[in-house]
Amino acid sequence: MEYESFESALEELKNIVQKFENKNDITIDELLNNYEKGMKAYSFCMKKLDDTQRKIKIIDDMP
Numbered sequence: 001m002e003y004e005s006f007e008s009a010l011e012e013l014k015n016i017v018q019k020f021e022n023k024n025d026i027t028i029d030e031l032l033n034n035y036e037k038g039m040k041a042y043s044f045c046m047k048k049l050d051d052t053q054r055k056i057k058i059i060d061d062m063p
Contacts, residue, residue, distance in 0.1 A: 003041065006048040012041040 003009040016038045020026065026034075 003044045006045055009041040009044040009048070013038055013045070016041070 003012070016034045019030075019034055023030075
């Protein structure tokens with residue numbers, strides 16, 4: 001899944017966490033599926049944060 005924005009990926013992460021918190025009888029397949037989705041959303045968020053940090057550093061380093 002490709003996310004449109006940092007916020008949409010973060011929302012996906014929140015939804016996955018809620019599923020884990022609200023469900024005591026989660027199956028191993030659901031667990032694995034949600035873990036994979038969560039890791040994709042997490043990676044997307046981290047990449048966005050890294051890119052943003054790099055851009056800010058470039059701007060800050062300008063004379």
